[in-house]
Amino acid sequence: MFRNLRITVFIYYILTVAALMAILYYFTSITEVENTTLLLFTLLGLGLFAGAIISKLSIDPLFEHVTNLQNLSTETLHELNLPISTIKTNIHMLKKGLESEKDFKRIARIESACEMLQQRYNELDYMIKLQSSNITYEEFDLSELVKKRVEFLERIYPHIEFELQLSPHVIKNDKIGLSKVIDNLIDNAVKYSRDIHKISIRLQDHSLYIEDHGCGMDEVELIKIFDNYYQSNKNMKGFGIGLSMVKRFCDANAIALNFKSKPNVGTTVILKFKED
Incomplete structure (x- = not known):
């Protein structure tokens, strides 16, 4: 994706420079235009237009790519919340029927692992908010x-x-x-x-x-x-x-x-x- 994008931008840049040089040569050497101010404003306008096109070619695909990644991250994060909540709920229910000390230790380890997953969930959520500058002080x-x-x-x-x-x-x-x-x-x-x-x-x-x-x-x-x-x-x-x-x-x-x-x-x- 990005390789094709670089090639497209590079080709458009070369064509733009060539076109501007050709226009400049035509008006100065062939038609011998004396109004240089008008010529400069014309070239400036064409340069700005070409710059806008290059910016669009460069930024739009990147913006779409980043947006898709953010949407995927948000959706994945949302899907992770359900199994974590399910594990927590079932751990709480299992604790009520336990009597063996070994079983309590096993459940405690599962609970610690679940808390670590919850921590990773919170970190992912934080990173997404950080990328979108949605941080609360x-x-x-x-x-x-x-x-x-x-x-x-x-x-x-x-x-x-x-x-x-x-x-x-x-x-x-x-x-x-x-x-x-x-x-x-x-x-x-x-x-x-x-x-x-x-x-x-x-x-x-x-x-x-x-x-x-x-x-x-x-x-x-x-x-x-x-x-x-x-x-x-x-x-x-x-x-x-x-x-x-x-x-x-x-x-x-x-x-x-x-x-x-x-x-x-x-x-x-x-x-x-x-x-x-």
């Missing part, structure tokens, strides 16, 4: 948001001890996007922790600190962490795109993002929010 207590995200992640990582020191701090921001950022940073902290399964999170002085006691990074690794697909530890699962997304969100929302890390000691991520 609202006032909320950042400490409460952090608590909710930790409660969610505790069910996924029950072996991790979360130490929280949170003071109330009301901000106005993109709540859904910031939730994704916090989840990503805590998830990274968990993945890169070693034998000390403890994550310290504190909120003070307009700043959020997320500290792990894992493998840490040196100066060279710190420079590369925002590159897409970069992972300081190749044995870790994931695609290495999370921190680049975090960086884009922080830049777009005036949040200062800093890393402090030492090899074999751990890493501290600092999100500094602007003061109102």
